[in-house]
Amino acid sequence: MIDRSQATSWARRLKVRHLESFLVLEEAGTLTEAAARLHMTQSAMSHWLAEMEAVVGTPLVVRGRRVQLTPAGHLLKRLAVGVLGDIARTGREMHAVAEGRVPxxxxxxxxxxxxxxxxxxxxxxxxxxxxxxxxxxxxxxxxxxxxxxxxxxxxxxxxxxxxxxxxxxxxxxxxEDRVAIVIGQGSRHWGRSAGLGFADLLHENWVMPPGGTLTRIQMDAFLIAQEASWLVPKAETASLAMMQALLHKGDYVGVCSESMADYMASLGLLQKISIDAGIRFGxxxxxxxxxxxxxxxxxxxxxxxxxxxxxxxxxxx
Incomplete structure (x- = not known):
């Protein structure tokens, strides 16, 4: 097992300037262009690159008409992008905090x-x-x-x-929200839901939130009031994505908040079923x-x- 101090000792000799210059070199493609962008001589740039390769212990580029990153160079580029991105983000957040703002x-x-x-x-x-x-x-x-x-x-x-x-x-x-009864494209009633009511759906396959959730508690109270407490769901899920998938693929009736039902209906994904009495959600x-x-x-x-x-x-x- 590699000792942690040995695995990170090379990184202690790296500086932020090293990482910035390496990204400039990779983008520029040549030592001459990179040196010009960094306002240094080409010999100084070559010396800097040799120094950095000595730090990591392996060549970072293949020199030619345009420099090409070695496998180690690609790893260092990944490190540079991550570290410099974190530094920039943290700098913006600190600036926001200094001005009394939340980042x-x-x-x-x-x-x-x-x-x-x-x-x-x-x-x-x-x-x-x-x-x-x-x-x-x-x-x-x-x-x-x-x-x-x-x-x-x-x-x-x-x-x-x-x-x-x-x-x-x-x-x-x-x-203020309510509980809604909905169907999806998998339902045999899809496209003709306007004439349907709660009584028409009593013997359908139902998908409901798990017992103990507020939506389920309100729905169970409604079923008792409608003398339909015998109705039990075929599936229970707390996942909106799963409920939507079941309603889309299978012949089910679903229960969710009215705000979510309205939103899904606006996208053409669900249809609401009208009921005589509203089911309060809260x-x-x-x-x-x-x-x-x-x-x-x-x-x-x-x-x-x-x-x-x-x-x-x-x-x-």
């Missing part, structure tokens, strides 16, 4: 939030905060809330319930840790509220 936002969201204005809010936010990276994570609300405590996440979008009222948390309501809210709030985060929250409100408004005639 990165980590946002968690349930399906409903993603379909209810989150992409539009991110786009609008980055028009004024072009240097802020927004990293989006989806998953169950409980799992995402844990990220607020560890600071892995800056904000979480989910259903307003007791979990959003924990000590130290702040929230703003985005929109208010969708954005939650964040009070002590971790920043001006950048609050600007993002404002964008979320604005675009969620726009979703609720009827389209202009």
């Amino acid at each position: 990165r936002l980590n946002v968690g969201s349930v399906w409903a939030g993603i379909a209810g204005g989150l992409p539009e809010a991110v786009s609008a936010f980055q028009q004024d905060h072009a240097d802020v990276l927004v990293s989006i994570h989806d998953g169950p609300f409980d799992n995402l809330l844990g990220g607020l405590e560890t600071r892995a996440l800056d904000a979480v979008i989910g259903v307003l319930d007791a979990r959003a009222h924990r000590p130290g948390l702040e929230h703003r309501v985005l929109f 208010p969708i809210t954005v939650v964040w840790k009070r002590e971790h709030a920043s001006a950048t985060l609050m600007d993002f929250v404002d964008c979320l509220v604005a675009h969620a409100s726009a979703r609720q408004r009827p389209p202009a005639p």
